[in-house]
Amino acid sequence: MSLSGYDAYREELTALAAHDGRVVCLAATPVGAGHPFELAHPDRFFGLPRAASAMVDVVSGLVTAGFRPFVCTGPARAGLGTAGSLGLLTRYLEAGATVVTPYAGFLEDYPVLRRLAEVTLAVPCGDAETRAVVREAAGAERPFHIRVGTVVRPYRSRGDLVAGAPVPVVSWESPGACEESVCLVSVGEDGTRLAREARGVAPWLAHAHLVYLDDVRLRQAAGELGRRMRRFVVTGARNGVDGVTETLARLLPGCEVIGGPREGDAVAAVLAVAHRLKEPA
Numbered sequence: 001m002s003l004s005g006y007d008a009y010r011e012e013l014t015a016l017a018a019h020d021g022r023v024v025c026l027a028a029t030p031v032g033a034g035h036p037f038e039l040a041h042p043d044r045f046f047g048l049p050r051a052a053s054a055m056v057d058v059v060s061g062l063v064t065a066g067f068r069p070f071v072c073t074g075p076a077r078a079g080l081g082t083a084g085s086l087g088l089l090t091r092y093l094e095a096g097a098t099v100v101t102p103y104a105g106f107l108e109d110y111p112v113l114r115r116l117a118e119v120t121l122a123v124p125c126g127d128a129e130t131r132a133v134v135r136e137a138a139g140a141e142r143p144f145h146i147r148v149g150t151v152v153r154p155y156r157s158r159g160d161l162v163a164g165a166p167v168p169v170v171s172w173e174s175p176g177a178c179e180e181s182v183c184l185v186s187v188g189e190d191g192t193r194l195a196r197e198a199r200g201v202a203p204w205l206a207h208a209h210l211v212y213l214d215d216v217r218l219r220q221a222a223g224e225l226g227r228r229m230r231r232f233v234v235t236g237a238r239n240g241v242d243g244v245t246e247t248l249a250r251l252l253p254g255c256e257v258i259g260g261p262r263e264g265d266a267v268a269a270v271l272a273v274a275h276r277l278k279e280p281a
Helices: 005-017 036-040 055-064 086-095 106-113 126-139 188-201 215-228 244-251 267-278
Strands: 023-028 045-048 068-072 098-102 120-122 144-148 171-174 182-187 206-210 231-235 256-259
Touching (some): 005 036, 005 098, 005 144, 045 055, 055 086, 068 126, 206 215
Parallel strands (some): 231 256
């Protein structure tokens, strides 16, 4: 049975901790009540109080002692977890913890988060991707910030997610008809849903899905995208000077990169942008 990204994270982290004694979980309360990690590994589980700033020192001490703490804020409003603000979230990351936030609006904070040079930013979609990212984070030497969805959504199986191997920087869900095809570049759960629905109407579109959005991985993704396509519509990303669309445009000189509509906009708007790009200048 498929799980939401949030539940898949909790289940996968609990399973990883059974084989890796360094993995520690800190979860916001009351969301942490009945947490599967607490039930399986109570000695490595800490509840986060609402005023959680004092826990930053605890996290820092755990990292210094060689542990791998995962801090999970509660389901959020306006992009912020119930265990604290964006400022507190960045303090956990700077202390060396991986921070997981059950909120689909990751990109609201993107201009701030991408400035954290030693942090990997991940927006997995669904059960399999979330599990793969959590496994990668548990074995990494740098902290991750992971945004996970809280709604169960149907996602097709991912044959390119191989246990023990890194998550691909670009997942090609459809290669398109040729190099001249317009490529949808999806980010996050809503962006991926929009791209897939758009391809259902216009199968000539290519579709590339991104999971990691930090500068290092985004540069790698841009290299792969640019070798295969020249025209792109980014779905699910917030536009702005430091947004994903604008960053990809800078990394893809000579290519056309346009931001598509965000959550709540009709698939027809994505198709309108794609058709406009398809027409010869």
